[in-house]
Amino acid sequence: MRVITGSARGRRLVTLEGDDVRPTTDIVKEALFSIIQFEIEGRNVLDLFGGCGQLAIEALSRGAKSATIVDLSKKSVEVIKKNVNTTGFTNNAFVVNSDAVSFLSRTREKFDIALLDPPYSKGLIEKAFAKLPDVMNEGGVIICEAPFTDELPEAAGDFVLQKKYRYGKTGLFLYRCESEGND
Numbered sequence: 001m002r003v004i005t006g007s008a009r010g011r012r013l014v015t016l017e018g019d020d021v022r023p024t025t026d027i028v029k030e031a032l033f034s035i036i037q038f039e040i041e042g043r044n045v046l047d048l049f050g051g052c053g054q055l056a057i058e059a060l061s062r063g064a065k066s067a068t069i070v071d072l073s074k075k076s077v078e079v080i081k082k083n084v085n086t087t088g089f090t091n092n093a094f095v096v097n098s099d100a101v102s103f104l105s106r107t108r109e110k111f112d113i114a115l116l117d118p119p120y121s122k123g124l125i126e127k128a129f130a131k132l133p134d135v136m137n138e139g140g141v142i143i144c145e146a147p148f149t150d151e152l153p154e155a156a157g158d159f160v161l162q163k164k165y166r167y168g169k170t171g172l173f174l175y176r177c178e179s180e181g182n183d
Contacts, residue, residue, distance in 0.1 A: 001054060004030055006061030008087040014079055015052040023052060024117055024145060028167045032143055033058060035165070035174060036113060039141060040064050043112035046135070048100050048128060053080035055115045060089045067092060068109060072099045100124060104131035112137050117145040125152060133157025142175040
């Protein structure tokens, strides 16, 4: 797995092995960043189920100001830190060993972009949605990766499901603030 484009383009990333690990494919990753390509520069990104950190690292490579990468697994956190060091983003990436809901409950940070790619079929997106709107900046965007056939909530606070994209069996679910542009 590699960083697709930007300042860290071509750098190899390590990932954990095993059946519990499902890194985002390059096709889905490229599609995700095509959707938000003009919204990344200078933004604060939250990668809520970090895995190996590839989504946050890709965002930093494309000009994001900072990225907070949260994962519950200590092994994943070790891999994330290694990937952050390899790509040179140690000053812009903040790695947190925590479950998503606990992190969202205690953080005082605000984010412009939230990327959610949790283990499939465990209800983790729905649990995160209870707190996620509280840490999002006005005009922010939430993107979730899940099986395309999953029924994700229509809304998370003021964030409404705007569009679903399909890439094989994988879906990207785009949420934007309902009140955005309604002034």
